[in-house]
Amino acid sequence: MAKLGFTLNGQPLEVDVDPSMPLLWLIRDELAMTGTKFGCGLGLCGACTVHLNGSPIRSCSFPVQAAAGQAITTIEGIASDSALHPVQQAWKELNVAQCGYCQSGQIMSAVALLASQPNPSDAEIDAAMAGNICRCGTYPRIRRAIHRAAS
Template identity: 60%
Template sequence: MTTLEINGKPMQVDADPSTPLLWALRDQLHMTGTKFGCGIAACGACTVHMNGQPIRACVTPISALQGARITTIEGAGTDKVGRAVLDAWVRNDVSQCGYCQNGQVMSAIGLLRNKRKPTDADIDQAMAGNLCRCGTYQRIRAAIKDAAKTLG
């Protein structure tokens, strides 16, 4: 049994320590907002935060998370930056199919926590590991700039 702090709450996971966080979240804790995309950390659909930094849950074993604070998309709107990003995503009508958007949002939050006035190059670098099959990249960029503006 492993105890993880997820979205500010201790949660018990009964799984092999090598189990990727993605499967503990989805299969054991029924937190299905974090998506499976590729399983090799290449697409970004499984992005969550560990101690405030974006990580890929599909390749992060639960054994590597002892003492870490994990935030999933379900807990993303609980602070000022997360709320600003989620609101900007809606205002800018970013989602098309929506499958990748939870990972996109988590990466955008990570960017804006570290850099409140990102340049296009900053956005490109922070979002480079997140793929969108629908091609909403321009709306994603617009939403990040919109969120940054609301954060001041």
């Protein structure tokens, strides 16, 4: 066990955990924040995507100790007190989700994309979102929602 400190959704947090534990385990099992999902556990599907200092990472294959001293953002941390994040709002308006399981990871990747590329092309969207798998095939709606959030 080790004491590790970092920022989670803008709040300082110290935990005492196995430092090699995947960050996803900390988020879901220790902190009971279940918006971030477990899909493959192998870094392949994107369901577990969170941000490390604003960049998307696969939390299922990211050891907690690597987050020490850094800023983690989960799906629970992107809305303001008064409004959904524009990406969440676009997702809602366009009914992007089907089963919904992968969608928090999709949204976190989309938020990171728009932070670095405010008006992405279809090709840029497809490239940035390629690591997020949706078994329901909502990709056309995901693309439209990203364009809507960008506008």
